[in-house]
Amino acid sequence: xxxxxxxxxxxxxxxxxxxxxxxxxxxxxxxxxxxxxxxxxxxxxxxxxxxxxxxxxxxxxxxxxxxxxxxxxxxxxxxxxxxxxxxxxx
Numbered sequence: 001x002x003x004x005x006x007x008x009x010x011x012x013x014x015x016x017x018x019x020x021x022x023x024x025x026x027x028x029x030x031x032x033x034x035x036x037x038x039x040x041x042x043x044x045x046x047x048x049x050x051x052x053x054x055x056x057x058x059x060x061x062x063x064x065x066x067x068x069x070x071x072x073x074x075x076x077x078x079x080x081x082x083x084x085x086x087x088x089x090x
Contacts, residue, residue: 008063010054012040023051025063032060037088043071044085045078052084 038057
């Protein structure tokens with residue numbers, strides 16, 4: 001992950017593909033027990049998925065992704081309320 005001020009770039013990869021993602025975030029802290037695994041937390045609005053938190057494997061420090069205007073529009077339009085998906089690294 002690379003950072004310049006509050007703008008971050010992360011490379012997210014699976015066994016078959018990878019993508020670079022740029023986002024604005026503020027630092028966050030989690031408990032040390034949870035720090036063993038890296039985790040991505042997505043907030044879902046139907047078929048749209050918004051990255052909300054990034055926790056690096058082995059790090060207590062993580063990032064809370066700032067809400068965008070597009071996400072605010074999704075939240076207004078999506079009546080059922082969001083759900084969350086958490087993806088942990090190996």
